[in-house]
Amino acid sequence: xxxxxxxxxxLNLNPAILAAIKAVGYEEPxxxxxxxxxxxxxxxxxxxxxxxxxxxxxxxxxxxxxQLDPSRREPQIxxxxxxxxxxxxxxxxxxxxxxxxxxVKVVALYGGAPMGPQLKSLRMGAQVLVATPGRLCDHLxxxxxxxxxxxxxxxxxxxxxLKLGFMDDLEFIFEAMPxxxxxxxxxxxxxxxIRAIAERHLKEPQHVRIAAKTQTVARIEQAHLMVxxxxxxxxxxxxxxxxxxxxxxxxxxxxxxxxxxxxxxxRQGYRVSAxxxxxxxxxxxxxxxxxxxxxxxxxxxxDVAARGLDVARITHVLNVDMPYDPESYVHRxxxxxxxxxxxxxxxxxxxxxxxxxxxxxxxxxxxxGEIRLPDAEAVLEARISRLADGVGSLLADADxxxxxxxxxxxxxxxxxxxxxxAALLAKLTAGRALDIESLRREQPLTPGSxxxxxxxxxxxxxxxxxxxxxxxxxxxxxxxxxxxVRCRTALGARDGIAAKNLLGAIINEGGMDREAIGRxxxxxxxxxxxxxxxxxxxxxxxxxxxxxxxxxxxxxxYRED
Numbered sequence: 001x002x003x004x005x006x007x008x009x010x011l012n013l014n015p016a017i018l019a020a021i022k023a024v025g026y027e028e029p030x031x032x033x034x035x036x037x038x039x040x041x042x043x044x045x046x047x048x049x050x051x052x053x054x055x056x057x058x059x060x061x062x063x064x065x066x067q068l069d070p071s072r073r074e075p076q077i078x079x080x081x082x083x084x085x086x087x088x089x090x091x092x093x094x095x096x097x098x099x100x101x102x103x104v105k106v107v108a109l110y111g112g113a114p115m116g117p118q119l120k121s122l123r124m125g126a127q128v129l130v131a132t133p134g135r136l137c138d139h140l141x142x143x144x145x146x147x148x149x150x151x152x153x154x155x156x157x158x159x160x161x162l163k164l165g166f167m168d169d170l171e172f173i174f175e176a177m178p179x180x181x182x183x184x185x186x187x188x189x190x191x192x193x194i195r196a197i198a199e200r201h202l203k204e205p206q207h208v209r210i211a212a213k214t215q216t217v218a219r220i221e222q223a224h225l226m227v228x229x230x231x232x233x234x235x236x237x238x239x240x241x242x243x244x245x246x247x248x249x250x251x252x253x254x255x256x257x258x259x260x261x262x263x264x265x266x267r268q269g270y271r272v273s274a275x276x277x278x279x280x281x282x283x284x285x286x287x288x289x290x291x292x293x294x295x296x297x298x299x300x301x302x303d304v305a306a307r308g309l310d311v312a313r314i315t316h317v318l319n320v321d322m323p324y325d326p327e328s329y330v331h332r333x334x335x336x337x338x339x340x341x342x343x344x345x346x347x348x349x350x351x352x353x354x355x356x357x358x359x360x361x362x363x364x365x366x367x368x369g370e371i372r373l374p375d376a377e378a379v380l381e382a383r384i385s386r387l388a389d390g391v392g393s394l395l396a397d398a399d400x401x402x403x404x405x406x407x408x409x410x411x412x413x414x415x416x417x418x419x420x421x422a423a424l425l426a427k428l429t430a431g432r433a434l435d436i437e438s439l440r441r442e443q444p445l446t447p448g449s450x451x452x453x454x455x456x457x458x459x460x461x462x463x464x465x466x467x468x469x470x471x472x473x474x475x476x477x478x479x480x481x482x483x484x485v486r487c488r489t490a491l492g493a494r495d496g497i498a499a500k501n502l503l504g505a506i507i508n509e510g511g512m513d514r515e516a517i518g519r520x521x522x523x524x525x526x527x528x529x530x531x532x533x534x535x536x537x538x539x540x541x542x543x544x545x546x547x548x549x550x551x552x553x554x555x556x557x558y559r560e561d
Contacts (some may be wrong), residue, residue: 025304073125117508
């Protein structure tokens with residue numbers, strides 16, 4: 001069935017925005033969106049009272065982006081948010097909604113990150129600024145005309161900004177903006193302080209009030225696992241080893257990710273297929289039928305492809321990538337627990353996504369408990385149990401049907417039955433590890449491993465007193481996940497470089513998503529960064545003139561001997 005976005009189209013949004021909405025998989029505007037979008041498109045100031053998770057980011061981003069002029073390389077929209085995490089989340093959403101608008105650039109301005117890359121992004125002509133008040137004030141002190149061209153201001157989670165003590169910063173920002181702007185204020189509550197801001201800075205605002213009503217299905221058992229982005233493929237493989245599922249749907253954000261993960265799982269012997277919006281409808285329907293009849297056990301899908309998916313045998317939902325909002329999360333996990341059955345939903349959460357996890361829990365009113373990554377012992381037990389289950393059903397008639405063949409093989413091979421059984425097991429298991437030491441070598445990822453467990457010098461922090469960074473000697477390299485490579489720069493600890501400097505440069509100058517960047521190792525005279533192999537040359541070309549701490553980055557593919 002073709003996706004119907006007629007209700008969004010009826011709101012008179014820009015056709016490019018409608019195309020992006022369709023790609024993301026939205027079908028029905030939420031109550032806050034259906035009420036706010038017409039008000040904002042009409043140019044009115046507005047006060048929206050809505051909880052986080054009701055779809056309010058799209059409620060202001062869609063109509064404001066619809067009015068943006070990509071040809072003007074200057075700030076036109078400013079979104080103020082209380083925290084760094086929310087700034088990144090809103091900026092990502094704005095980038096997603098503007099994918100069909102060539103030339104639109106979104107920049108997130110927040111503290112704790114280098115000023116240099118942010119300044120360069122502003123000089124390059126960003127039209128959408130998503131900022132925390134404190135960092136925006138820092139930029140205004142450098143350039144008091146920064147906001148002179150802004151036509152639309154959004155205060156997102158205004159009550160939280162005031163709780164964090166940003167009142168003086170907000171007043172400073174208001175003074176730096178044109179009086180003719182449109183101002184939209186969103187807040188979960190409307191205390192006197194918020195009402196005072198509205199009276200001083202909003203012109204005849206219209207009011208929209210929405211209560212969050214999202215609920216999850218109680219029979220679905222929910223759990224989350226903390227991982228870093230570069231650990232996701234190994235974590236998925238480990239979870240699939242121990243989870244006792246009949247059929248499973250794994251959700252990712254992009255079409256390419258469906259293909260990559262499906263290919264990885266197929267190489268591991270799983271019956272799996274990708275499901276995304278680029279596939280013809282007939283092929284998508286065939287994939288769903290294969291999942292229903294048991295020809296497939298796993299489908300890796302985007303949200304847009306999984307709309308309306310109803311397969312009773314799906315026992316598990318695995319959210320490999322965090323959904324954009326709680327509504328999408330509820331929709332995803334609703335693919336299991338169908339027809340009164342029990343279901344299990346697992347969610348991989350990266351450190352920067354902790355806040356979205358909290359939002360999901362608050363909006364759904366249910367706790368998503370944390371689990372640990374299964375260790376080697378658990379994987380070994382699962383493998384042996386599956387093997388025993390598979391062989392156990394054959395024991396009753398084995399001697400009668402295959403006893404003569406066993407005797408024949410023992411005579412031909414001149415071995416006893418126990419040796420023959422061991423050899424047949426080796427063939428049956430196709431070399432898969434079935435002892436602890438082999439399995440640990442096969443799966444180097446350990447529960448809870450990640451940047452937080454690394455020595456300080458590997459995180460790019462200052463060494464402890466008495467410690468010295470290495471002087472460039474070779475260290476054993478950990479195996480890289482498939483599809484990733486190491487790159488090297490001659491900048492290191494002696495150049496005053498920290499991991500956050502390299503991270504900021506690659507994100508801001510290379511236009512790369514934070515989740516795509518793996519481990520960063522800072523050595524004394526050089527540094528190593530793990531990056532995706534796909535698109536690497538294009539990224540290195542973008543970074544060829546980049547400078548970090550005043551020195552040329554010169555990032556190159558690292559050739560290991």
